[in-house]
Amino acid sequence: MNIESAAVNILKRGVELDTKKRYTEALVCYQEGLQILVDKIKGEIDDSNKAYLRKKVEEYMNRAETIKKLVLQQKEAGQFHEQVHIENNSTGHSYKTLFGRFLDEEVQYVSVEDPYIRSFHQCQNFLRLCELLVRSCPNLQQIVLITSKDGKSEGDQREWFTNLSNDLANYKIQLIVKFSETLHDRQITLSSGWIIKIGRGLDYFKAPENKFCLGVYDMDLRNCHETTVDIVHSKNIKQSYG
Amino acid sequence: MNIESAAVNILKRGVELDTKKRYTEALVCYQEGLQILVDKIKGEIDDSNKAYLRKKVEEYMNRAETIKKLVLQQKEAGQFHEQVHIENNSTGHSYKTLFGRFLDEEVQYVSVEDPYIRSFHQCQNFLRLCELLVRSCPNLQQIVLITSKDGKSEGDQREWFTNLSNDLANYKIQLIVKFSETLHDRQITLSSGWIIKIGRGLDYFKAPENKFCLGVYDMDLRNCHETTVDIVHSKNIKQSYG
16 A cells, blocks of 8 residues: 555545544544645655645645534534444444544543443443543543442442542542442533543443454454444533533 | 644654654654644634744754655665663653554564563563554564563463464464574564664563553553663665565
8 A cells, every 4th residue: 555545545534424424533534634645745746746636635625624614613503413333343443533533632621421330341441541531631630430339349449440540640630430320321521512422331342352362452453342422512511510 | 732832842842852863753743743733824814923833834844854865865874773762660652652653554574573572461562562563554464573482381372372373364464473592682673674672672661550550551651661772774674574
């Protein structure tokens, strides 16, 4: 695969997502593809090739700008809604790939509602999410987790959260864990207004077959259970956190 | 932190690395910083700000181009040498951050010489490296590991490599493990000519304090042992693999 075809593949994927109105994902593809094309132009000697690439860059840049405005309008109107369907046994759905594009310097508080952050591997999923938040949100101050108690190993669960909480404190991030026995919905709410609702909650990855499989660490290589992800935006979130 | 200061920080880091002749790392910073500035220009209304940003973009682009040529010249002359010193207890040194910039579509074969891929956590490090190679090198065909046998758990070690080998086969990548009792040097050789020599080999991460620490999964958050990394380029590698 040469560099140009890499750009073509990413841009094609962008158009595909764009057609499905999965705008924020399309934007990521357009931006990555454009970066490759722009680098390509710099190295191109042939004038007609250069002109062709320039034209393509302009086209995709304009489309990217249009999408940005569209997303902004939808956010303002409280009408933003994107849906991602994760197929059974598909890969490429790490937390970062799924919603990393919404994690930025605007995020100061994150609330995670998920009744199943109880068993060891579920709590490890939550740890992975915390790692991603720490890396992506430089102004993060607080994570609130609302989950249910693990009947079998409540003591362990408490110890795990205590360890995680102590470590997050080193990054000046407060972890607050609340228990609810009536919680059913699963959603991640960012103080920037984005709400990510994963049908299965954080626990949508299949277990690896053994400890030496690709995908033990890199969740983009891990097979998934079928689930639907809805992403919406609300302007009223900042207030309730304020 | 606003977007502009994010760009400034990355570009500053680029200049710092540039001054230390750590050119390929500097390039990554310049490119990331430039991307942010270019995005910023699009959204900027004030003309004098726009002109200022344009000037900055041009400056850094020119420097990036110069470095690219410099690296190419050094590679051609067989004189490329970059050294990274990892300080004791520092973070930000995952395999991807350390040498991910050399992993691309040019890499078809990778050889890993490291006498200490023996214990469980060392073999897990090797798994992490394999995950990174699979994700970054679309044309990868073969990984050769040369290491030594684990006196204590040779059976386990063999089983781990068998599992990994079976899984890599799903990606059409062959894993060949060779054992040597006299091996001392540690180096990763890419068929594209890059050679990465890590003083301690792959095992330069400190163990996490417990299983719910940040850095259990994201190695950029993991504390490191002190070690020195030398990166060189040889034009003769393709032949020996050919």
